[in-house]
Amino acid sequence: MLISSHSRRECTLAVSITAIFFLWSALMPATLLAQQTEKTDTLKVSVAEAEKIFLEQNLPVLAERLNIDQGEARILQAKAWPNPTFHLDGVQLYNTPNTDPSPGLLGTNFWRNRTFEAQLEQMVKLAGKRKKGIAFETRSKELAESSFTDFLLNLKAEFRQDLAELQYLQSVAGDLLYQRQVVNDLIRGQSAQYKQGNISQSQLYRIKALQIALESDLNDLNEKITEKQQSLKTAMALAPTTFIQVTGTDGEVAMKQLKQYTLSRLIDISLQHNASLKSADREKKVNEAALAVEKANAVPDLTFNVNYDRNGNNQLDFVGAGVAIDLPVFNRNKGNIRVARYELQKSELMQKNKTNEVSNAVVKTWSDLNKAIDLYEGIDKDYLQKLNEMTASLSLNFQQKNVSLLEFLDFFESFKESRQRYYEAVKNITQKKEDLNYLAGQDL
Numbered sequence: 001m002l003i004s005s006h007s008r009r010e011c012t013l014a015v016s017i018t019a020i021f022f023l024w025s026a027l028m029p030a031t032l033l034a035q036q037t038e039k040t041d042t043l044k045v046s047v048a049e050a051e052k053i054f055l056e057q058n059l060p061v062l063a064e065r066l067n068i069d070q071g072e073a074r075i076l077q078a079k080a081w082p083n084p085t086f087h088l089d090g091v092q093l094y095n096t097p098n099t100d101p102s103p104g105l106l107g108t109n110f111w112r113n114r115t116f117e118a119q120l121e122q123m124v125k126l127a128g129k130r131k132k133g134i135a136f137e138t139r140s141k142e143l144a145e146s147s148f149t150d151f152l153l154n155l156k157a158e159f160r161q162d163l164a165e166l167q168y169l170q171s172v173a174g175d176l177l178y179q180r181q182v183v184n185d186l187i188r189g190q191s192a193q194y195k196q197g198n199i200s201q202s203q204l205y206r207i208k209a210l211q212i213a214l215e216s217d218l219n220d221l222n223e224k225i226t227e228k229q230q231s232l233k234t235a236m237a238l239a240p241t242t243f244i245q246v247t248g249t250d251g252e253v254a255m256k257q258l259k260q261y262t263l264s265r266l267i268d269i270s271l272q273h274n275a276s277l278k279s280a281d282r283e284k285k286v287n288e289a290a291l292a293v294e295k296a297n298a299v300p301d302l303t304f305n306v307n308y309d310r311n312g313n314n315q316l317d318f319v320g321a322g323v324a325i326d327l328p329v330f331n332r333n334k335g336n337i338r339v340a341r342y343e344l345q346k347s348e349l350m351q352k353n354k355t356n357e358v359s360n361a362v363v364k365t366w367s368d369l370n371k372a373i374d375l376y377e378g379i380d381k382d383y384l385q386k387l388n389e390m391t392a393s394l395s396l397n398f399q400q401k402n403v404s405l406l407e408f409l410d411f412f413e414s415f416k417e418s419r420q421r422y423y424e425a426v427k428n429i430t431q432k433k434e435d436l437n438y439l440a441g442q443d444l
Helices: 005-026 030-036 047-057 059-078 129-195 201-236 251-258 263-273 275-297 334-377 383-399 405-440
Strands: 041-045 085-089 117-124 242-246 302-309 318-325
Touching: 041 047, 047 059, 047 129, 047 201, 047 242, 059 129, 129 201, 129 242, 129 275, 129 405, 201 242, 201 405, 251 334, 251 405, 263 275, 263 334, 263 405, 275 334, 334 405
Parallel strands: 041 242
Antiparallel strands: 085 117, 117 302, 302 318
């Protein structure tokens, strides 16, 4: 049986499409992404390597850590005793006829027949004010440590989620680049067929519409990738020309690790280790210490003094001592004590609310994560390979004109969507696992 030249051209086109699809599956999507960014400094990193750079170079983390150092400095300051106070008063600038005679200082004529007064004071804090002040600053430093831990865990979770999002976007973009190549080759072949009058204009325009859709999808993805690159480069303090390429995935590992936990165990872990809960507890302790300080401030302090009068008293070189204390008649610090007590009550209520908030968040996140895992496990792991076999089979049917070009393109679109859903399932597991890590206060 003779095969027409028109059929031979159709067969050649179908074989070309099949070959491109096999090439698509064999090569890594990252290849074209690297070619796109050859003018920049491509940084290929795993999640662990990127996180190491992030922890060492992230500027907000370094700045937040200084709050702990400030807490140490405040404790040091709280331990300091009040400085003594020296007064020099009543300095006689000139003699008068009524000035009582007096010898000069230190056996000289200096300051002869003149007088002055000197006084040295030392305040002594009562009611354990110094000790309670140290306790308050110690509690404040502990709160700063908890706040830093909470800040760091939250930032780490967001950073890992951004990496997962970038990896997802780069994987989808890699597929779209190959799909665009397939469609461009297909358009060249179909354009030649159209010029020869073998296909209709509507059939050619249908393929060009697919090309436009792919270009639009790629443009949207590139914008999202650029935005995510900007965020990650800022977090890692990298040069603006750096292009981050995330390698590897820990989706399978994440699922194996999480399956050993039950919901009740996760709630217990979170209530024990959640950083925001620890911060709420330490904030309550800070307010307890603040209330103790305000109660101590209701007790007046003593001020001891020693004074010297050269020639203004009833005797020469008079030395005396004294003590001073505020009389708590009008101000007993009741207002500040009441404010501190209300602040403590507020922190107790917020601690209870935070406990409920964390427990409910664990339940929701665990439920969402299990749904994401179920969706992932429902995907046939040989699916992509089966798609290749289906592509070859469809190509054969296309050569034999058992299926139309539109049917071929519909399968093409289905292939694209299936791959994207697979990438999205992996991304969702990673991101929800990071939400759970943050709630648990540790890597699960």
